[in-house]
Amino acid sequence: MKKRVKGKCALQKKTLPVSIFLISIVCTVVITAVVTHFIEQKQAMDNDSVVKITRNDLDDVQDLYDLISTNYVDKVDKEQLIQGALKGMTESLQDPESEFLTAKETKDLNAKVAGSFEGIGANLQLENRLPVIDRVPVKNSPAEKAKLKAKDIILEVDGQKTQDKSIDQVANMIRGKKGTQVKLLIQRDNEQFEVSIERDVVPEDTVKGALDSKDKSIGSIQIDNFRETTALEFRTIIEQLRKEGAKSFVIDLRQNSGGLMAEAERVASYFLENGDTIAQFSNNKKVISIDKAGKKIDQGFKVKEPTVFLVDQESSYGAELLAAAVKNKNYPIIGVNTFGKGSVQSISPIGKDNYIQLTIMKWFAPDGSSVEGKGVTPTIEADYPEYAKLPPISKQSNWRIGDSGDAIKNINTMLKALGYPTEGNLFNEATRDAVTEIQTENNLSATGALDVKTVDVLQEKVFKLVKTNDVAYAKAIETLKNK
Numbered sequence: 392m393k394k395r396v397k398g399k400c401a402l403q404k405k406t407l408p409v410s411i412f413l414i415s416i417v418c419t420v421v422i423t424a425v426v427t428h429f430i431e432q433k434q435a436m437d438n439d440s441v442v443k444i445t446r447n448d449l450d451d452v453q454d455l456y457d458l459i460s461t462n463y464v465d466k467v468d469k470e471q472l473i474q475g476a477l478k479g480m481t482e483s484l485q486d487p488e489s490e491f492l493t494a495k496e497t498k499d500l501n502a503k504v505a506g507s508f509e510g511i512g513a514n515l516q517l518e519n520r521l522p523v524i525d526r527v528p529v530k531n532s533p534a535e536k537a538k539l540k541a542k543d544i545i546l547e548v549d550g551q552k553t554q555d556k557s558i559d560q561v562a563n564m565i566r567g568k569k570g571t572q573v574k575l576l577i578q579r580d581n582e583q584f585e586v587s588i589e590r591d592v593v594p595e596d597t598v599k600g601a602l603d604s605k606d607k608s609i610g611s612i613q614i615d616n617f618r619e620t621t622a623l624e625f626r627t628i629i630e631q632l633r634k635e636g637a638k639s640f641v642i643d644l645r646q647n648s649g650g651l652m653a654e655a656e657r658v659a660s661y662f663l664e665n666g667d668t669i670a671q672f673s674n675n676k677k678v679i680s681i682d683k684a685g686k687k688i689d690q691g692f693k694v695k696e697p698t699v700f701l702v703d704q705e706s707s708y709g710a711e712l713l714a715a716a717v718k719n720k721n722y723p724i725i726g727v728n729t730f731g732k733g734s735v736q737s738i739s740p741i742g743k744d745n746y747i748q749l750t751i752m753k754w755f756a757p758d759g760s761s762v763e764g765k766g767v768t769p770t771i772e773a774d775y776p777e778y779a780k781l782p783p784i785s786k787q788s789n790w791r792i793g794d795s796g797d798a799i800k801n802i803n804t805m806l807k808a809l810g811y812p813t814e815g816n817l818f819n820e821a822t823r824d825a826v827t828e829i830q831t832e833n834n835l836s837a838t839g840a841l842d843v844k845t846v847d848v849l850q851e852k853v854f855k856l857v858k859t860n861d862v863a864y865a866k867a868i869e870t871l872k873n874k
Contacts, residue, residue: 517557538782542579569592574588612641641864642699663684671754733763735753784805803822
């Protein structure tokens with residue numbers, strides 16, 4: 392059995408073959424399971440915690456199986472009947488992190504475990520018989536560039552409804568070769584909008600780093616996810632930036648949805664003294680493991696320079712573990728409350744080819760506090776500007792003068808952020824003039840209507856503006872300079 396925290400990217404503990412490291416994905420995605428190096432200790436649970444199932448407990452299940460298989464009016468696929476029972480039993484837990492995986496799902500997911508892949512870089516799970524993006528898309532992936540977010544519901548793929556389709560069916564609808572387009576109809580809260588996404592190779596590297604553009608003594612490092620090479624990538628970039636003159640660091644964990652817990656622990660150990668607690672793990676009765684920093688985890692590599700960490704509401708799983716661990720040692724944490732996912736799952740075989748992902752324990756910060764449902768609270772609050780949180784502009788309509796509504800209000804807000812005198816929920820002369828100017832500047836037909844090409848240009852401008860006016864990063868630089 393393998394333990395992991397469900398996260399956005401891939402997985403593994405080297406006690407099991409890679410074939411069981413899975414998670415539900417939409418299209419080709421980075422598999423997000425988190426396995427820890429301490430699996431042997433965590434298996435040492437009390438015998439009292441094991442629920443004994445007697446034959447009498449399962450009599451009703453057997454009776455129903457016999458009744459359906461012998462009396463149902465149509466032909467019954469007995470294997471499908473058994474899988475339905477297993478799936479229903481898992482769903483009765485009402486735990487989105489626990490799920491039954493069929494052999495077909497296992498096969499399809501295994502194909503996406505290693506290396507880079509062509510797709511859009513988002514993960515799915517089913518809710519109310521509809522595919523939902525269950526965590527933030529992979530950094531710099533097509534889905535991230537299209538501004539898709541966790542909890543977005545995919546209603547249609549290229550005009551085909553997704554209602555009642557399996558994750559596998561939806562993934563097949565979305566998959567395709569690099570450079571080809573897929574059109575998704577998205578529902579976000581009460582709003583629906585359409586996005587056209589060009590499939591591409593989803594980035595494989597998880598760590599990027601460079602010297603700050605203005606202060607070459609500060610190294611800026613972004614960890615997109617925790618995969619099996621992340622800690623080594625991180626160490627390599629730290630060493631490289633040191634050679635280039637970095638004397639302090641900003642570690643960006645924003646939109647990092649987790650990945651391998653062992654890699655997150657290894658990075659945490661780089662910043663802690665040997666013997667410091669990284670995290671605690673508990674079943675429903677007691678603490679069963681306390682993981683501590685040390686040479687066994689970090690191979691003796693340490694980061695002693697002044698460092699601050701950036702987090703946001705989509706920093707989750709391993710990113711939260713890292714943030715909680717360093718916060719306990721008084722490292723500044725800048726941003727907003729993190730996602731709040733503190734459960735640990737195991738994956739175990741059921742039958743010949745199927746698997747069950749089951750929540751078996753929770754992890755806690757070094758001080759024993761839980762992040763579940765609460766997240767890690769930053770020591771310094773700094774959020775994205777409001778215009779950065781707006782949904783993508785729907786491409787279903789050729790927005791023009793006279794249109795009104797929430798979509799137009801969002802358009803005017805974006806234009807105002809770019810310096811145009813627009814406001815309100817009406818596409819008026821000011822909106823038209825702003826759109827016309829953008830079209831002229833970008834060699835587009837100056838119609839004054841917000842067509843698909845103009846929408847792409849506008850959203851790219853806003854995206855760059857967000858990057859330029861990064862409040863949290865600016866606060867991080869200020870914090871380092873004041874140390």
